[in-house]
Amino acid sequence: xxxxxxxxxxxxxxxxxxxxxxxxxxxxxxxxxxxxxxxxxxxxxxxxxxxxxxxxxxxxxxxxxxxxxxxxxxxxxxxxxxxxxxxxxxxxxxxxxxxxxxxxxxxxxxxxxxxxxxxxxxxxxxxxxxxxxxxxxxxxxxxxxxxxxxxxxxxxxxxxxxxxxxxxxxxxxxxxxxxxxxxxxxxxxxxxxxxxxxxxxxxxxxxxxxxxxxxxxxxxxxxxxxxxxxxxxxxxxxxxxxxxxxxxxxxxxxxxxxxxxxxxxxxxxxx
Amino acid sequence: xxxxxxxxxxxxxxxxxxxxxxxxxxxxxxxxxxxxxxxxxxxxxxxxxxxxxxxxxxxxxxxxxxxxxxxxxxxxxxxxxxxxxxxxxxxxxxxxxxxxxxxxxxxxxxxxxxxxxxxxxxxxxxxxxxxxxxxxxxxxxxxxxxxxxxxxxxxxxxxxxxxxxxxxxxxxxxxxxxxxxxxxxxxxxxxxxxxxxxxxxxxxxxxxxxxxxxxxxxxxxxxxxxxxxxxxxxxxxxxxxxxxxxxxxxxxxxxxxxxxxxxxxxxxxxxxxxxxxxxxxxxxxxxxxx
Amino acid sequence: xxxxxxxxxxxxxxxxxxxxxxxxxxxxxxxxxxxxxxxxxxxxxxxxxxxxxxxxxxxxxxxxxxxxxxxxxxxxxxxxxxxxxxxxxxxxxxxxxxxxxxxxxxxxxxxxxxxxxxxxxxxxxxxxxxxxxxxxxxxxxxxxxxxxxxxxxxxxxxxxxxxxxxxxxxxxxxxxxxxxxxxxxxxxxxxxxxxxxxxxxxxxxxxxxxxxxxxxxxxxxxxxxxxxxxxxxxxxxxxxxxxxxxxxxxxxxxxxxxxxxxxxxxxxxxxxxxxxxxxxxxxxxxxxxxxxxxxxxxxxxxxxxxxxxxxxxxxxx
Numbered sequence: 001x002x003x004x005x006x007x008x009x010x011x012x013x014x015x016x017x018x019x020x021x022x023x024x025x026x027x028x029x030x031x032x033x034x035x036x037x038x039x040x041x042x043x044x045x046x047x048x049x050x051x052x053x054x055x056x057x058x059x060x061x062x063x064x065x066x067x068x069x070x071x072x073x074x075x076x077x078x079x080x081x082x083x084x085x086x087x088x089x090x091x092x093x094x095x096x097x098x099x100x101x102x103x104x105x106x107x108x109x110x111x112x113x114x115x116x117x118x119x120x121x122x123x124x125x126x127x128x129x130x131x132x133x134x135x136x137x138x139x140x141x142x143x144x145x146x147x148x149x150x151x152x153x154x155x156x157x158x159x160x161x162x163x164x165x166x167x168x169x170x171x172x173x174x175x176x177x178x179x180x181x182x183x184x185x186x187x188x189x190x191x192x193x194x195x196x197x198x199x200x201x202x203x204x205x206x207x208x209x210x211x212x213x214x215x216x217x218x219x220x221x222x223x224x225x226x227x228x229x230x231x232x233x234x235x236x237x238x239x240x241x242x243x244x245x246x247x248x249x250x251x252x253x254x255x256x257x258x259x260x261x262x263x264x265x266x267x268x269x270x271x
Numbered sequence: 272x273x274x275x276x277x278x279x280x281x282x283x284x285x286x287x288x289x290x291x292x293x294x295x296x297x298x299x300x301x302x303x304x305x306x307x308x309x310x311x312x313x314x315x316x317x318x319x320x321x322x323x324x325x326x327x328x329x330x331x332x333x334x335x336x337x338x339x340x341x342x343x344x345x346x347x348x349x350x351x352x353x354x355x356x357x358x359x360x361x362x363x364x365x366x367x368x369x370x371x372x373x374x375x376x377x378x379x380x381x382x383x384x385x386x387x388x389x390x391x392x393x394x395x396x397x398x399x400x401x402x403x404x405x406x407x408x409x410x411x412x413x414x415x416x417x418x419x420x421x422x423x424x425x426x427x428x429x430x431x432x433x434x435x436x437x438x439x440x441x442x443x444x445x446x447x448x449x450x451x452x453x454x455x456x457x458x459x460x461x462x463x464x465x466x467x468x469x470x471x472x473x474x475x476x477x478x479x480x481x482x483x484x485x486x487x488x489x490x491x492x493x494x495x496x497x498x499x500x501x502x503x504x505x506x507x508x509x510x511x512x513x514x515x516x517x518x519x520x521x522x523x524x525x526x527x528x529x530x531x532x533x534x535x536x537x538x539x540x541x542x543x544x545x546x547x548x549x550x551x552x553x554x555x556x557x558x559x560x561x
Numbered sequence: 562x563x564x565x566x567x568x569x570x571x572x573x574x575x576x577x578x579x580x581x582x583x584x585x586x587x588x589x590x591x592x593x594x595x596x597x598x599x600x601x602x603x604x605x606x607x608x609x610x611x612x613x614x615x616x617x618x619x620x621x622x623x624x625x626x627x628x629x630x631x632x633x634x635x636x637x638x639x640x641x642x643x644x645x646x647x648x649x650x651x652x653x654x655x656x657x658x659x660x661x662x663x664x665x666x667x668x669x670x671x672x673x674x675x676x677x678x679x680x681x682x683x684x685x686x687x688x689x690x691x692x693x694x695x696x697x698x699x700x701x702x703x704x705x706x707x708x709x710x711x712x713x714x715x716x717x718x719x720x721x722x723x724x725x726x727x728x729x730x731x732x733x734x735x736x737x738x739x740x741x742x743x744x745x746x747x748x749x750x751x752x753x754x755x756x757x758x759x760x761x762x763x764x765x766x767x768x769x770x771x772x773x774x775x776x777x778x779x780x781x782x783x784x785x786x787x788x789x790x791x792x793x794x795x796x797x798x799x800x801x802x803x804x805x806x807x808x809x810x811x812x813x814x815x816x817x818x819x820x821x822x823x824x825x826x827x828x829x830x831x832x833x834x835x836x837x838x839x840x841x842x843x844x845x846x847x848x849x850x851x852x853x854x855x856x857x858x859x860x861x862x863x864x865x866x867x868x869x870x871x872x873x874x875x876x877x878x
Binding site for chain 1: 572574577578
Binding site: 292301306312316367370380384390391395406428432461482483488489493496516521532535 | 578580581583584585587588589591592593594595596598599601602605606609656657658659660661663664665668669677679680681682683684686687688689690691692693694695697698699740743747771772773774776796799800801802803807827830831834835847850853854857858861862865
């Protein structure tokens with residue numbers, strides 16, 4: 001029987017061999033983000049593979065969310081924020097794209113569910129589509145059903161699509177937000193601690209959804225819950241004090257990490 | 272924090288307790304003193320006004336001295352027209368300026384504009400009247416509804432700007448982020464999502480501004496001036512309820528006084544109803560975002 | 562593992578859509594209109610008062626003349642009237658407002674709190690003309706028949722309470738202004754008291770303070786904000802037109818007695834502007850307006866400075 005070390009070495013070999021054939025949807029080089037002069041993340045170099053779930057872990061304040069939000073220009077909203085380095089989406093530099101185009105193709109689900117309060121469930125799901133380009137009614141109905149189905153919410157709300165979004169529970173609202181993001185047909189979906197505000201049952205429902213989504217999308221999820229990272233992701237990146245310490249297959253990170261800092265964190269010695 | 276020296280002997284403590292009770296009672300008295308004039312004004316105006324109020328008030332034109340009857344129909348129409356004119360200026364400028372201050376608050380202009388809006392809100396309304404006089408009455412060589420409407424509009428701007436700013440600030444940042452993350456352009460996010468969410472609050476603010484403008488007298492005294500006859504032409508003098516009340520109130524005729532009371536009653540009823548609406552509407556708004 | 566980057570890092574700037582830029586500039590245009598308005602107002606006041614400024618110069622402010630027939634004008638009477646009526650207003654309003662604010666923030670039960678603060682709001686919204694009207698027919702007679710005789714019989718040795726008690730004059734104007742200014746001072750004082758954390762009050766009680774002593778401490782802490790509220794109220798009182806015009810008596814004179822009719826800056830403009838005789842008369846009225854504008858501007862800026870620095874202090878704590 002192979003030891004853990006041997007398996008890891010094997011995996012590393014396999015990876016280096018097929019390096020050229022691998023599709024990366026998101027790549028960053030030297031990514032540095034600072035707020036009013038203070039650096040939040042520094043020199044992040046990472047390559048995220050297509051159709052995988054990558055989780056970003058690390059103690060509070062290590063820069064996980066900052067990294068995530070730089071991938072879809074969210075820092076544009078923050079006064080005093082400077083984003084430096086290179087970010088590539090599908091091998092093209094991010095600033096060669098139209099900003100709103102980037103945001104449509106790179107979707108984001110936030111920590112606290114934020115459906116639009118003045119709209120009902122149906123309108124929430126199609127909000128992104130209607131505002132981006134007009135589509136016919138029957139097309140919309142189809143999209144609504146597909147998105148809610150994929151988000152794991154269809155069965156629960158199919159009879160009350162015209163009910164206000166605020167009438168749903170926290171877990172349902174979050175799945176609604178996922179459906180809303182799916183409706184605009186992104187390629188990459190970023191999740192910023194999506195279940196930290198939810199109860200265990202909603203959490204497991206959403207983790208199930210993540211598993212199904214992997215086939216069509218590339219997923220990056222920030223989580224402070226290591227068990228969640230171990231459950232849902234293929235790759236894991238460990239951030240600490242604004243630096244990327246280690247990035248490898250999830251199994252490797254949790255069973256035989258290369259860096260001592262990583263080991264200290266995943267074994268619970270601190271953080 | 273100031274040092275607080277406490278006297279500890281019992282006699283002193285008794286005196287302190289007595290003083291405390293006394294001062295507290297004085298506070299209750301103060302509250303009564305503040306409310307009493309209000310209640311009295313309301314009561315008195317209602318008594319005097321409601322009794323003079325009849326259908327004629329709303330439908331008839333003012334009659335010359337000596338003749339009984341008549342009403343303030345032209346003044347009511349005039350106020351409606353003047354406030355409408357004012358809204359044409361006040362509402363767009365106020366709302367857009369409020370949007371700029373809130374949504375683009377990073378820019379250098381934003382703070383300057385906030386300060387200047389505060390300055391504008393502190394300018395006495397009679398000065399605004401002088402401004403409108405020089406700007407419109409002089410070139411037109413006559414008093415007009417345009418001048419009066421313009422003055423009211425300028426008065427409305429700071430109120431509407433401030434309320435728009437406050438209501439937009441109440442919209443949680445996460446909604447903007449959610450919309451932008453979907454690829455919705457910034458301007459659509461602001462108009463269709465943020466503004467819509469703040470809608471009810473802004474509307475109540477606008478109602479408040481309109482009600483206040485309807486009661487303004489000073490800036491109209493030498494802009495729209497006043498008119499004893501029925502007039503809908505915007506480039507001639509126009510009657511308005513407050514100015515009519517003023518003219519009647521300082522006259523020596525009892526007939527006219529009672530008409531003025533009726534007008535005053537109409538004004539305070541308007542104020543009361545709008546204040547009530549605003550209170551009820553903002554109560555719901557706060558429980559929604561809580 | 563994270564490899565070190567050796568190439569130079571440059572900033573990533575998002576490309577703004579044209580429609581976003583258009584919208585941002587559109588709203589900016591409207592916002593700049595406000596600046597334009599204020600600048601234009603100042604400019605116009607300056608230009609239209611040129612005639613009187615050139616003829617009377619600086620002495621305009623200190624001259625008691627006001628004679629449209631002889632074309633001699635001076636603003637001192639009106640400055641005096643505005644000043645005295647506003648001071649009277651603040652003297653009456655300040656203790657009452659603080660009392661109400663304390664009542665609303667510390668003493669009142671919830672039901673009364675909402676009801677009374679709602680009533681105060683309405684007090685603030687009543688049009689000036691209604692106050693003035695009520696002043697003519699209710700307050701002035703009351704002053705003439707009851708209050709002024711009382712004051713004369715008890716404190717008549719004071720020059721401010723001597724003279725003819727007709728009911729229309731500085732004192733009546735001051736009282737009406739006091740009623741109108743109370744809601745503002747109350748509202749801000751109340752907000753300012755709310756901003757002081759309960760932990761400070763609890764600390765006072767824990768030391769054995771009486772209820773009033775704890776309140777007094779909170780008030781002392783809030784004194785910057787309360788001062789700001791008062792100055793703001795002063796600004797409002799100075800600019801108030803209709804209510805004052807209807808009860809101040811409209812006589813351009815400076816007398817020691819508070820019972821005597823007087824004239825305020827806003828009132829003289831309100832009364833004489835529409836039928837002003839000749840360019841110099843109008844120009845002088847506008848110069849009075851310019852002085853009024855300058856006074857309110859200084860007062861309001863000072864008030865905002867006070868409130869701003871007070872808010873900064875409490876936030877820093």
